Amino acid sequence: MASMAAAFIKPSNLFPQSPITFTKAVTPPIMLPMSLRVKTKTHRRIRVSCGLIDPDGGKLVELIVEESMRGSKNREALSLPRIKLSRIDLQWVHVLSEGWASPLTGFMRESEFLQTLHFNSLRLQDGSVVNMSVPIVLAIDDDFKNRIGDSSKVALFGSDDRPVAILNDIEIYKHPKEERIARTWGTTASGLPYVDEAIKNAGNWLIGGDLEVIEPIKYHDGLDRFRLSPAQLRNEFTSRNADAVFAFQLRNPVHNGHALLMTDTRRRLLNMGYNNPILLLNPLGGYTKADDVPLHWRIKQHQKVLEDGVLDPETTVVSIFPSPMHYAGPTEVQWHAKARINAGANFYIVGRDPAGMGHPTEKRDLYDADHGKKVLSMAPGLERLNILPFKVAAYDKTQGKMAFFDPSRPQDFLFISGTKMRNLARNKENPPDGFMCPSGWNVLVEYYKSLVPAENGRIPKPEAVAA
Amino acid sequence: MASMAAAFIKPSNLFPQSPITFTKAVTPPIMLPMSLRVKTKTHRRIRVSCGLIDPDGGKLVELIVEESMRGSKNREALSLPRIKLSRIDLQWVHVLSEGWASPLTGFMRESEFLQTLHFNSLRLQDGSVVNMSVPIVLAIDDDFKNRIGDSSKVALFGSDDRPVAILNDIEIYKHPKEERIARTWGTTASGLPYVDEAIKNAGNWLIGGDLEVIEPIKYHDGLDRFRLSPAQLRNEFTSRNADAVFAFQLRNPVHNGHALLMTDTRRRLLNMGYNNPILLLNPLGGYTKADDVPLHWRIKQHQKVLEDGVLDPETTVVSIFPSPMHYAGPTEVQWHAKARINAGANFYIVGRDPAGMGHPTEKRDLYDADHGKKVLSMAPGLERLNILPFKVAAYDKTQGKMAFFDPSRPQDFLFISGTKMRNLARNKENPPDGFMCPSGWNVLVEYYKSLVPAENGRIPKPEAVAA
Numbered sequence: 008m009a010s011m012a013a014a015f016i017k018p019s020n021l022f023p024q025s026p027i028t029f030t031k032a033v034t035p036p037i038m039l040p041m042s043l044r045v046k047t048k049t050h051r052r053i054r055v056s057c058g059l060i061d062p063d064g065g066k067l068v069e070l071i072v073e074e075s076m077r078g079s080k081n082r083e084a085l086s087l088p089r090i091k092l093s094r095i096d097l098q099w100v101h102v103l104s105e106g107w108a109s110p111l112t113g114f115m116r117e118s119e120f121l122q123t124l125h126f127n128s129l130r131l132q133d134g135s136v137v138n139m140s141v142p143i144v145l146a147i148d149d150d151f152k153n154r155i156g157d158s159s160k161v162a163l164f165g166s167d168d169r170p171v172a173i174l175n176d177i178e179i180y181k182h183p184k185e186e187r188i189a190r191t192w193g194t195t196a197s198g199l200p201y202v203d204e205a206i207k208n209a210g211n212w213l214i215g216g217d218l219e220v221i222e223p224i225k226y227h228d229g230l231d232r233f234r235l236s237p238a239q240l241r242n243e244f245t246s247r248n249a250d251a252v253f254a255f256q257l258r259n260p261v262h263n264g265h266a267l268l269m270t271d272t273r274r275r276l277l278n279m280g281y282n283n284p285i286l287l288l289n290p291l292g293g294y295t296k297a298d299d300v301p302l303h304w305r306i307k308q309h310q311k312v313l314e315d316g317v318l319d320p321e322t323t324v325v326s327i328f329p330s331p332m333h334y335a336g337p338t339e340v341q342w343h344a345k346a347r348i349n350a351g352a353n354f355y356i357v358g359r360d361p362a363g364m365g366h367p368t369e370k371r372d373l374y375d376a377d378h379g380k381k382v383l384s385m386a387p388g389l390e391r392l393n394i395l396p397f398k399v400a401a402y403d404k405t406q407g408k409m410a411f412f413d414p415s416r417p418q419d420f421l422f423i424s425g426t427k428m429r430n431l432a433r434n435k436e437n438p439p440d441g442f443m444c445p446s447g448w449n450v451l452v453e454y455y456k457s458l459v460p461a462e463n464g465r466i467p468k469p470e471a472v473a474a
Numbered sequence: 475m476a477s478m479a480a481a482f483i484k485p486s487n488l489f490p491q492s493p494i495t496f497t498k499a500v501t502p503p504i505m506l507p508m509s510l511r512v513k514t515k516t517h518r519r520i521r522v523s524c525g526l527i528d529p530d531g532g533k534l535v536e537l538i539v540e541e542s543m544r545g546s547k548n549r550e551a552l553s554l555p556r557i558k559l560s561r562i563d564l565q566w567v568h569v570l571s572e573g574w575a576s577p578l579t580g581f582m583r584e585s586e587f588l589q590t591l592h593f594n595s596l597r598l599q600d601g602s603v604v605n606m607s608v609p610i611v612l613a614i615d616d617d618f619k620n621r622i623g624d625s626s627k628v629a630l631f632g633s634d635d636r637p638v639a640i641l642n643d644i645e646i647y648k649h650p651k652e653e654r655i656a657r658t659w660g661t662t663a664s665g666l667p668y669v670d671e672a673i674k675n676a677g678n679w680l681i682g683g684d685l686e687v688i689e690p691i692k693y694h695d696g697l698d699r700f701r702l703s704p705a706q707l708r709n710e711f712t713s714r715n716a717d718a719v720f721a722f723q724l725r726n727p728v729h730n731g732h733a734l735l736m737t738d739t740r741r742r743l744l745n746m747g748y749n750n751p752i753l754l755l756n757p758l759g760g761y762t763k764a765d766d767v768p769l770h771w772r773i774k775q776h777q778k779v780l781e782d783g784v785l786d787p788e789t790t791v792v793s794i795f796p797s798p799m800h801y802a803g804p805t806e807v808q809w810h811a812k813a814r815i816n817a818g819a820n821f822y823i824v825g826r827d828p829a830g831m832g833h834p835t836e837k838r839d840l841y842d843a844d845h846g847k848k849v850l851s852m853a854p855g856l857e858r859l860n861i862l863p864f865k866v867a868a869y870d871k872t873q874g875k876m877a878f879f880d881p882s883r884p885q886d887f888l889f890i891s892g893t894k895m896r897n898l899a900r901n902k903e904n905p906p907d908g909f910m911c912p913s914g915w916n917v918l919v920e921y922y923k924s925l926v927p928a929e930n931g932r933i934p935k936p937e938a939v940a941a
Binding site for chain 2: 192195374378382
């Protein structure tokens with residue numbers, strides 16, 4: 008399938024240049040008011056050709072204050088007790104501000120936290136259920152808790168000491184770290200990357216409330232133009248007249264096995280009668296563990312893959328998903344899927360061991376490789392989403408390209424794991440022809456060359472990873 | 475309220491003598507066929523005065539084979555691969571056989587196991603959701619897995635080497651012990667009683683399937699007559715013309731604070747307009763940890779409490795709940811509530827830290843004392859159940875009896891914890907008058923006197939416990 012996209016596409020057309028002007032968008036995106044679309048679909052049950060899946064809770068949450076209010080909100084923030092946000096905290100503010108976690112309107116209060124931990128879902132006031140599997144919480148320490156006093160709001164500050172947001176109607180409750188970790192990861196073994204980074208040394212209290220974010224979150228890292236919000240993505244899909252949107256979550260370089268899967272999914276959707284299925288290639292952009300390939304290298308690699316025509320830019324939207332990574336397997340894959348409903352996707356591709364990793368202290372994978380897709384297919388609040396389980400792709404030596412594994416002739420196939428791929432690139436060796444487009448491969452080699460060896464002379468060793 | 479029940483009741487009338495003739499049942503219980511009652515309520519929506527809450531899934535599951543089939547099923551069992559049941563396994567067979575876990579029809583297959591771990595609930599084929607928070611699973615080891623071969627069924631044998639049940643259409647899947655423990659208890663700390671007893675040394679595989687139980691499970695311990703099945707309880711409530719059933723789960727001796735709560739609940743239900751609310755006092759009869767008071771002593775104590783008129787036998791049904799105890803706090807309290815729906819209860823009393831215990835390795839309670847009732851009130855599949863949160867009862871020194879705590883005069887109240895109660899009984903000391911009826915207290919003292927000191931000369935030390 009990789010060979011299908013024959014025409015060489017000009018790089019400048021492949022990625023959105025700004026949130027508004029986008030890939031080959033000849034006509035400006037049609038900005039249907041969200042409420043209109045929701046009403047049409049829910050209450051009148053009219054099938055609109057471009058009607059996207061409704062966001063969770065019926066309305067996409069957006070928490071960024073109107074531009075006219077920025078000045079006054081900024082001044083208000085300066086007068087409030089201050090919480091300094093960590094890098095990951097800020098990523099969650101970003102996620103919340105754009106409605107990826109709709110219908111959440113801010114950091115979780117205890118009721119939402121407990122429902123997330125115990126049920127991976129939230130029951131809304133109308134009795135309906137939405138999925139919510141990872142706690143989106145903000146930790147504070149005893150000192151700060153005491154400093155808040157009677158204030159019903161606090162200000163959230165960035166690392167540059169500028170106000171980012173106001174948290175209103177706050178609720179402070181205990182941070183049961185051990186329980187949070189056990190119920191989210193299914194283990195409390197030491198060495199879980201997100202736990203080490205964001206929980207172990209965090210405060211003993213959690214603070215929930217409704218967010219007012221003063222202005223859109225930007226990172227000024229050259230990649231902000233690739234960070235489309237769910238509303239922007241929905242506009243893009245609408246402007247392209249998408250009648251199906253299928254999302255592919257990844258935190259790794261794209262090889263031709265991934266590409267095969269994505270193009271084959273489009274083919275299957277066309278066979279099902281859809282006229283214009285659009286792929287949302289949505290690499291995760293928040294915190295990842297030290298031995299994952301960093302975001303800007305991955306984006307560079309994705310760009311090459313598209314330039315080489317491995318994926319068709321006419322039917323592909325590449326955009327960064329701002330969430331940090333938990334590596335919480337079957338629990339986290341639900342979050343990855345749910346967030347993409349809010350971005351307009353009604354199909355979700357799920358692979359082997361999604362969001363999984365090696366057990367931090369035992370010689371085995373942390374999760375059963377099949378649990379992710381099983382749990383996803385049964386998850387409360389995701390009934391509306393069509394789950395597309397991954398077929399296994401491997402390198403077919405007889406064809407010299409990635410193909411779906413044919414169990415009748417196993418001897419013809421070569422499985423190239425994430426570990427093997429990374430080791431090859433680290434050692435500047437080449438994978439077999441047809442595994443990845445050469446320009447994409449070169450990005451990986453370049454990345455590993457750029458790494459400064461650690462004090463012991465070793466380069467951090469990549470681990471086995473899944474898509 | 476304890477003083478309300480003034481008349482002295484003949485002991486023989488207080489407890490059911492057999493599953494059929496029961497407390498003061500002058501007329502024989504009316505045996506409405508379950509299907510008829512369900513049909514009337516679900517499909518025709520006619521409010522019947524004695525219509526009890528529907529079991530989960532609409533129909534009470536009963537897995538005991540017809541008497542005429544016992545011989546042939548027994549012979550069939552003898553021809554199948556054999557699993558020897560542990561004491562706890564047998565208790566689960568008992569639970570399943572009588573439909574406490576309706577709509578489960580046997581030990582969980584992987585789909586049910588995963589939904590239980592991740593969502594504390596099961597989605598049924600019609601899209602409805604029932605609560606299911608603790609895994610009801612059967613572990614086997616590698617050897618036995620290999621011995622099963624191609625057989626689609628296995629036989630379950632008791633410790634006396636007699637066949638207990640057949641498990642049909644079996645499914646064998648991995649037993650992810652660490653993940654099961656972490657997601658069920660919210661900790662993997664060593665020293666969790668159920669884990670030590672039933673998981674740590676259990677096999678690496680789980681076997682699910684549909685149960686056919688050859689005959690009703692009996693323990694021949696003198697207490698079988700107190701073990702009423704959900705169907706028998708429903709018949710009893712119907713025969714008493716109950717228009718509300720409120721369940722009280724406990725694994726501890728009943729003191730006058732508990733009794734106050736139960737009698738006050740009845741008063742509240744009468745005020746709400748119910749004519750005949752019946753209390754299901756349903757002590758847990760399965761596995762409990764070593765320092766809990768054993769079942770037969772507790773039943774003895776409950777008998778004394780009823781004989782002394784602390785609870786009104788006219789409106790109380792005492793029966794044993796056959797489940798083993800997990801001590802899994804907010805996760806387990808859902809199971810305790812859900813099982814009582816199946817037994818006909820539509821009100822459930824929940825206290826402070828239900829199913830909680832001390833953290834096995836840290837100096838704190840394992841669970842936040844309020845999480846149990848919060849989680850219970852939000853749990854999927856329990857929306858039909860009315861949750862009645864506990865009011866705090868304490869010893870009112872001015873009245874010389876247990877009373878609801880009055881925060882305006884805290885100095886008048888004495889809190890007697892489970893630990894303190896047990897320490898007093900162990901030391902043959904008396905609690906303040908009015909804490910527990912003297913004959914009930916004497917049972918406790920007698921129990922501790924009966925304990926043979928351990929090798930180190932110490933009697934196992936009671937821990938702080940909740941109702």
